[in-house]
Amino acid sequence: MKRSIQQYLKLLWQSVLFWSIAMAMYSIFRYYGIDEEEGFTVIREYSGIQGTLRALLGFGTIGALLGILYATIDFVFDKYVANRILLFYDVLCRTFLYFITSVIVFTIIMNIFSELYGINLDTQPGWWQHNKSFWATILYMVLVSFVFTFINIAKEKFGKGVFLKMLMGKYRTPQEEKRIFMFLDLKDSTTIAENLGHFKYSQFIQDCFYDLNEVVPKYDAEIYQYVGDEAVLSWSYKKGLANNNCVDLFFAFQQKKQRKSQYYMDKYGVVPEFKAGLHGGKLMVTEVGVIKKEIAYHGDVINTSARIQAQCNKHKVRFLISEKLLQDLKIKTHLTTEFLGSVLLKGKQEEVKIHTINKVG
Incomplete structure (x- = not known):
């Protein structure tokens, strides 16, 4: 519940900030200097700096209210609706609710400003149908919403903070960073695929990764890539260590699957189990x-993480971590660790010490 509230508040402030600025900018485009244009006659209430400030306040308030309501709609849809209906119907329903919300907010603000400043604004039922200014504003909102959507898609694609760095050209030349990587792989994937068939197996993987995506933001992780039935997760070293995010995510994902075990059994006849390998360090x-730009990581860290995950079957455990990374973590009392020995991983000349981590109870 606490995590959901945090997610909502994060979405809320971003939405309110964006729409407040967007609508305030619209008021400037629409009204600033309009009384100085040749051929225009502007009523006193809308002229001069005073009229511009009124418009700025009015549209800024509209933007803030729209930001709150849009964020609430998005949060509810993302959490309870998005995975249950087709994308087309999802977009259709959201667009309809956005429009109704916009009409209501504009009507309320226009009524308030009519009373405050004695401006005769038409707010009778259906006023918006033939109001050209309203439709011009809606067109502007549609265009800027594409910008907002593009920013969110880019953030989801490249990860938080990475998109801005790409815009600034930071990664055009290789940069050294210290990161943590987790390789998550479905256990017994070949057997499950044979039993389910390729179509139902694809749905099965889709459901698994949907559950993973609900967990990932709560632990400040980034999904680097999906490879078949495997997911590669990444953290900056600082964020991965903070609150044991890189470890707790795995157990949170396990809990998520356990809570939905009946759903998986009813639909697929099997509850998914994942194995994970975790390692961190410097890489490029x-x-x-x-034609298609991506962020790529090069270095021993990512290869070692994959090789550690491959040792899970040999040691019959679900979660392995390198000793080097474990030493930098502060393992909580609800977790136990066990040293499994030193292994010579494929492609490496030196042995790597590995541990398994389990949850108490």
């Missing part, structure tokens, strides 16, 4: 590609 990050 750079922008690659021309």
Whole structure:
């Protein structure tokens, strides 16, 4: 519950900030200097700096209210609706609610400003149908909403903070960073795929990764890539260590699957189990590609993480971590660790000490 509230508040402030600025900018485009344009006659209430400030206040207030309501709609849909209906119907329903919300907010603010400043604004039922200024504003809102959506998609694609760095050209030349990587792989995937068939198996993986995506933001993780039935997660070293995010995410994902075990059994006849390998250190990050740009990580850290995960079957455990990373973590009392020995991983000349981590109870 606490995590959900934090997610909502984060979405809320971003939405309120964006729409307040967007609508305030619209008022400037629409009204600033309009009384100085040749051929225009402007009533006193809308002229001069005073009229511009009124418009700025009015549209800024509209933007703030729209930000609150839009964020609430998005939060509810993302949490309870998005995975239950087709994307087309999701977009259709959201657009309809956005429009109704916009009409209501504009009507309320226009009524308030009519009373405050004695401006005769038409707010009778259906006023918006033939109001050209309203439709011009809606067109502007549609255009800026594409910008907002683009920013969110880019953030989801490249990870928080990475998109801005790409815009600034930071990764055009390789940069050294210290990061943590987790390789998550579905256990017994071949057997499950044979039993379910390729179509139902694809749905099965889709459900698993949907559950993973609900957990990932709560632990400040980034999804680097999906490879078949495997997901690669990443953290900056500082964020991964904070509150044991890189470890607690795995157990939170396990709990999520356990809570939905009946759903998986009813639909697929099997409850998914994942195994994970965790390691961290310095590596290079750079922008690659021309037709399709991506952020790529190069270095021993990512290879070692994958090799550690591959040792899970051999040691019959679900979660392995390198000793080097474990030493930097502060393991909580609800977790226990066990040293499993030193292993010579494929492609490495030196042995790597590995541990398993389990949850108490």
